[in-house]
Amino acid sequence: MEASPNDRVGTVETRGIEPVPDAERHGHAGQMFWTWFAANISILGLPLGAALVSFRGLNFWQAALVALLGSFGSFALVGALSIAGKRGGAPALTLSRAVFGVRGNTGPTLVTWLSRLGWETINTTTAAFTLLALIDVVFGIRRNTVLTVLCLLTFIALTLLISGLGHATIMWINRWATYVFGVLNLVVIGFLVATVDWDKVLGAPAGPLSAMVVGVGMIAAGTGIGWANAGADYARYLPRGVPGGRLVLASAFGAGIPLIVLISLGSLLAAGEPGLAASSDPVSAINAMLPSWMSVPYLIAAFGGLLLSNHLSVYSAGLTMITLGIKVRRTLAVGIDVVVTFLGGIYFILIAEDFYGPFITFLTLLAVPITAWIGVFAADLVARRSYDGDALMDVSRSSRYWFRGGVAWAAMTSWAAAIVVGLLFTEAGTSSTDVWFSGPLSDTWIGANGLGWLVTLALAAGAYTALRRFDGGTLPEPTGQHPAPTSRPQTVRETS
Secondary structure (H helix, E strand, C coil): CCCCHHHCCCCCCCCCCCCCCHHHCCCCCHHHHHHHHHHCCCHHHHHHHHHHHHCCCCCHHHHHHHHHHHHHHHHHHHHHHHHHHHHHCCCHHHHCHHHHCCCCCHHHHHHHHHHHHHHHHHHHHHHHHHHHHHHHHHHCCCCCHHHHHHHHHHHHHHHHHHHHHCHHHHHHHHHHHHHHHHHHHHHHHHHHHHCCCHHHHHHCCCCCHHHHHHHHHHHHHHCHHHHCCCHHHHHCCCCCCCCHHHHHHHHHHHHHHHHHHHHHHHHHHCCCCHHHHHCCCHHHHHHCCCCHHHHHHHHHHHHHHHHHHHHHHHHHHHHHHHHCCCCCCHHHHHHHHHHHHHHHHHHHHHHCCCCHHHHHHHHHHHHHHHHHHHHHHHHHHHHCCCCCHHHHCCCCCCCCCCCECCECHHHHHHHHHHHHHHHHCCEEECCCCCEEEECCCCCCHHHHCCCHHHHHHHHHHHHHHHHHHHCHHHCCCCCCCCCCCCCCCCCCCCCC
C-alpha cells in the first residue's frame, strides 16, 4: 500500500491525534525494530551496566543475563502496548481516553507530558555538554556562554527538523542513522573492550540471586518502562492486520540488541572504573577513559545517540500536548516543546548551581503514576479489541467515552490506588543524606531494592481487572470502523 501524502519522507506530517484511516495505513512490524534500536543505541547505556557491578555486586556473566532479561522483557511490553496503536490508529494517550474517560485521562496525560519535557531537558543539556567537549577537542575552543547557547540551539534545531517533519521522516532517519552511529559505537566499544582488565573481570565472584532479580527490575525500569506509553505513537500508521506478536518481537529485539551490548560493556568497564556508575555526567566520565584521538568518534556517537532518542520523545510529547486539549497543529506543538526544553537547558547550564540532582528526583517521582497508567492500560488492552475513533475525538457529554462525569472510575480508582501504594515503597533524593521523599515502606526489601515500580504495575492491572466489571468501561465497542474524517488535515476535532 502506498504511503499517503501525510506520511511521506521529507514532507510535513499534518495529522494530529485523530485516528489514521485504514486507507492511509502502510508499513510492517519491522519498522518498530529500527525505532527502538535507534532509541537505545546511545553509549549512555553503559552506566546501567556499571551500576549492576558497582551497586549490585554482580559479575559480568550475571550482568549480561540481567541485561538480556530486563531489556528484552521491558521492550516486549512496549511492543505489546503498541498493539493499541495499530488497533485504534491514534497515539497512546489519545487511546487512553477510552480507558480513563475524556476528563479522567487528563491526569495521566499531564504527568506523561511533564515527564517527557523533563527527560528532553536532560537530553538537550547532556547533548550540549557533548558538543562543547567535541569543539574543545577538535578546535581547542573552551566553553563560554555564547558557545553554550549555540550548542543548545544546534541540538534543538536538529530535533525540531526531524520531529517537525513527523512520522515518516522519523522512521526513515531511525533506520539509516542507526547504521552510521552504530558503526561509530562499535569502533568505540572495540577500543573500550581492549582496555578492560580481564583478570579482574573473570575473577570477580558471583552475586546473590536476589541481586539479579533486583537488577532485572532496575534495567526494565531504566529502559522499556520509560517508553511503554509511546509505543502506540509509532505503530498507529501500521495496517490493522499486522500480527501483534511481530510487534512484540520487533520491539524486544530492536531495543534488546543494542542494550545488551552496551549494558554488558558497562559491566566490564566498572571493573576498572567503579565511579562510572555514580557519575552525574556519564558522557564526560567515559570520555576521560579515552585518548584524545578516540574522543572524536565517541563524542559524535554520543551526540547522535542523544539526538535519535530525543526526536522520538519530542514527537510523542507534541501529540501528548494536543491530547491535553491544547488546540494547535502538531508542528506548533513540537515547536512549543523544544522552546521549553531550550529554556530548561539554559537554566540548567548557565544559571542553576545544583539543578541536575533535584530535577532527576522530580522525574523519578513522576515515574510512579506513569507506571500505574501502564498497568491500567495494559489490563484494558487485554480485554479490548477495538476503539471508537469518533468517540476518541469527542470530549463532549455525548461521547461514548464520557462514562460518569467524563471519568471512568474503575480506571481512575485503580490508577490512584497504585500511585499511593507505589509511593509507599519510594525514596527519592539527590543523595543518601539529601532525601526529598521517603515512603514508610521504602526501607523494606522491595523498597530498598527499587522494586516498588513492579508492585505499582501489578496492583494497577489487578485492581482495574477486578473493578472494570462495575464500570461503563465494559460496554462493547461498535463493530464498524470509525476513522476520523479525512476531508482536510486536522489536529483536533473536539467540542468543549
